[in-house]
Amino acid sequence: xxxxxxxxxxxxxxxxxxxxxxxxxxxxxxxxxxxxxxxxxxxxxxxxxxxxxxxxxxxxxxxxxxxxxxxxxxxxxxxxxxxxxxxxxxxxxxxxxxxxxxxxxxxxxxxxxxxxxxxxxxxxxxxxxxxxxxxxxxxxxxxxxxxxxxxxxxxxxxxxxxxxxxxxxxxxxxxxxxxxxxxxxxxxxxxxxxxxxxxxxxxxxxxxxxxxxxxxxxxxxxxxxxxxxxxxxxxxxxxxxxxxxxxxxxxxxxxxxxxxxxxxxxxxxxxxxxxxxxxxxxxxxxxxxxxxxxxxxxxxxxxxxxxxxxxxxxxxxxxxxxxxxxxxxxxxxxxxxxxxxxxxxxxxxxxxxxxxxxxxxxxxxxxxxxxxxxxxxxxxxxxxxxx
Numbered sequence: 001x002x003x004x005x006x007x008x009x010x011x012x013x014x015x016x017x018x019x020x021x022x023x024x025x026x027x028x029x030x031x032x033x034x035x036x037x038x039x040x041x042x043x044x045x046x047x048x049x050x051x052x053x054x055x056x057x058x059x060x061x062x063x064x065x066x067x068x069x070x071x072x073x074x075x076x077x078x079x080x081x082x083x084x085x086x087x088x089x090x091x092x093x094x095x096x097x098x099x100x101x102x103x104x105x106x107x108x109x110x111x112x113x114x115x116x117x118x119x120x121x122x123x124x125x126x127x128x129x130x131x132x133x134x135x136x137x138x139x140x141x142x143x144x145x146x147x148x149x150x151x152x153x154x155x156x157x158x159x160x161x162x163x164x165x166x167x168x169x170x171x172x173x174x175x176x177x178x179x180x181x182x183x184x185x186x187x188x189x190x191x192x193x194x195x196x197x198x199x200x201x202x203x204x205x206x207x208x209x210x211x212x213x214x215x216x217x218x219x220x221x222x223x224x225x226x227x228x229x230x231x232x233x234x235x236x237x238x239x240x241x242x243x244x245x246x247x248x249x250x251x252x253x254x255x256x257x258x259x260x261x262x263x264x265x266x267x268x269x270x271x272x273x274x275x276x277x278x279x280x281x282x283x284x285x286x287x288x289x290x291x292x293x294x295x296x297x298x299x300x301x302x303x304x305x306x307x308x309x310x311x312x313x314x315x316x317x318x319x320x321x322x323x324x325x326x327x328x329x330x331x332x333x334x335x336x337x338x339x340x341x342x343x344x345x346x347x348x349x350x351x352x353x354x355x356x357x358x359x360x361x362x363x364x365x366x367x368x369x370x371x372x373x374x375x376x377x378x379x380x381x382x383x384x385x386x387x
Contacts, residue, residue, distance in 0.1 A: 003185050007324055009156055013133070013175040014147035019140055023080075024168045027088055027117035030078040034070050034092035035099075039108045042100055045069065045093075059100040061093035081139035083123040091118055115168035121161045126177065128153070135175065145175070156181075181324075188328035190383060192282035193275045194375035195318065196338070196368050197311050203368040204271050206376045210369055211274055213267045216259050220308045223259075227252045260310050268317035272325050283322050284379045285315050286334035330379060337374040338367040 038045045038061070046061040066089050074085040099110045123138045126145075133145040162178030196203045202213045228249055232239050239245045275283055288311060295306050319329045340347055341358040342365075351357070356367050 004182050005185050005323060007181050007183055007320065008162065009159065009179045009181075011149070011152045011156065011177045011179065013135075013145045013177065015135060015143050015145055015173045015175055016171065017143045017173065020137075020143065020166065020173045021168060021171065023084070023140065024115050024117045024166055024173065026078045026080060027084055028112060028115045030074050030080060030085075030088050031092050031095075032112050033078075034066070034074070034088060035095050035110055035112065037070070038066065038092065038096040039099060039110060042096070046097075059097060061097050063089065063093060066093050083138055084117065084119055087117075087119050087123070117166045119164050119166075121163065124161075124164050126161070183323055183326070185323065186281060186326050186328040188282040188330050188379075188383075190282075190380060191280045192284050192330075192376050192379055193278075193280045194284040194372040194379070195271060195286075196371040196375065197286060197288075197309075197314065198368060199305055199309060201368060202267055202271070202314070203372055204274055205369065205372045206280075207373055209278065210372065211271075212368075213270065215309070216263050217305060217309055220256050220259060221304065223252060223256055224308075256308070260308070260313070264310060264314045264317045268314060268321045271318055272321040272327060275322075275327060276325055281326075282328045282330060282379070283318065284375045285318065285329060285331050286337075286375065287331040288312070288315070288334070332375055332378045332382065334371075334375065337378070338371040340370070340374055342370055342373045342377065 074080045125136045136142045156179045159179040159181040162180045165176040167174045322329045343363040344361040346360040
């Protein structure tokens with residue numbers, strides 16, 4: 001094993017408690033107040049510093065000044081407990097810093113719309129008694145959690161608690177419990193499998209085996225064209241001003257986002273388990289850093305496919321799951337991996353739909369299968385050069 005890295009997971013729960021609703025409202029109002037005051041007098045609550053690397057003047061907050069200026073006000077005026085008051089000061093200072101140092105925001109405007117509150121791991125605890133779950137907040141008491149998934153008890157049983165984020169959704173309080181775990185980064189080896197991404201399928205494999213997973217891209221584009229775009233065309237002039245129409249469109253966008261998130265989470269988990277169960281300890285991914293710049297040259301339909309495919313999110317989840325299971329992830333250049341013959345290394349090929357036919361040696365294979373083989377071969381050649 002190599003160096004260590006900290007993994008972060010989030011568990012969602014639900015609570016119905018009036019004291020928490022009032023706490024979140026007070027915290028958000030206090031956050032708005034502190035951010036507004038810091039933006040109004042930044043020199044009073046921080047200092048300006050010249051950064052040589054970027055050759056720009058940046059503002060840095062001073063938590064000591066912010067604490068002396070707002071701590072008593074947050075406790076008395078907004079009825080915050082000491083822990084939540086300190087947390088509010090820290091969050092407000094970070095928001096103000098990002099707003100002030102944002103060069104595109106000339107007037108230093110900041111609007112905090114959603115009602116939420118944050119506290120660190122020392123301010124709360126979660127305990128279980130039978131089938132019931134309880135949340136204890138320092139200075140506020142204990143509250144029964146109405147909705148939580150029992151599966152996370154086993155999934156995160158050896159993880160430590162991080163920050164707690166509470167968001168207000170009507171009369172319901174959504175709890176987002178952050179969990180952290182330090183794991184070792186595995187060293188990559190020759191026991192590798194590769195993952196090839198395309199719009200229709202995600203393929204994992206090498207010379208010995210192969211598995212394919214269908215993507216939901218067609219379903220997503222169908223929802224966008226047949227529901228969102230049709231609604232916008234039907235109410236061409238007023239859909240942006242009528243609340244009911246906006247809410248309907250927003251629900252469709254949430255459904256699309258949910259489909260994408262479910263896909264990347266489930267497929268990334270299955271990919272890592274496929275590799276681990278077969279004794280492989282390295283996953284080879286395509287280095288797609290320059291792909292975003294190339295999309296601007298494409299037609300609208302292709303840009304739309306790239307936007308909804310969420311390839312970067314999928315790769316990030318594969319990397320997260322791999323680190324969690326003790327596998328290594330490496331990136332290689334994917335140029336011409338689906339066009340190069342894996343047998344004679346010739347680029348003199350032709351294609352029939354998704355089939356590659358080599359004109360030099362007659363080798364025939366599916367392009368996605370060719371891609372995963374070439375990705376693994378490219379990684380093995382990098383390993384041999386490093387020896």
